[in-house]
Amino acid sequence: MKAIGWDDVKGCAVLEKYCKKCGDFYPMTSEFWYRDKRSKDGFRHCCKGCYSELPSVIKRLQIF
Template structure:
């Protein structure tokens, strides 16, 4: 049995080797092939991370400053002993 990917349109065997499982569909497999689904997830994750970073830029800046100070103090103590 063969199945078309809804994104790339490739005809592939309808097995869990090519499509992720999904209990909500008749075939029990997702509409996107694994390759397309991975690309989609990667792009969405990158977009979300960028949005989160820009929304919390000051928080990241503050964390980096305190981390560097703690790291410098720890190195000073370890090298001084």
């Protein structure tokens, strides 16, 4: 997790989190991260884009 980034659009500081799968930083909002109440920061370890590519999720979403 990156301590603080600067958001020029809103003019305020935003927290960013590192995605362990793709290696990018994204703002810590529900727009980019799924919630996980078991984690310390309240979000999953990988971003929404990477999460949807996990084999277990793909298998669950397949239509038979």
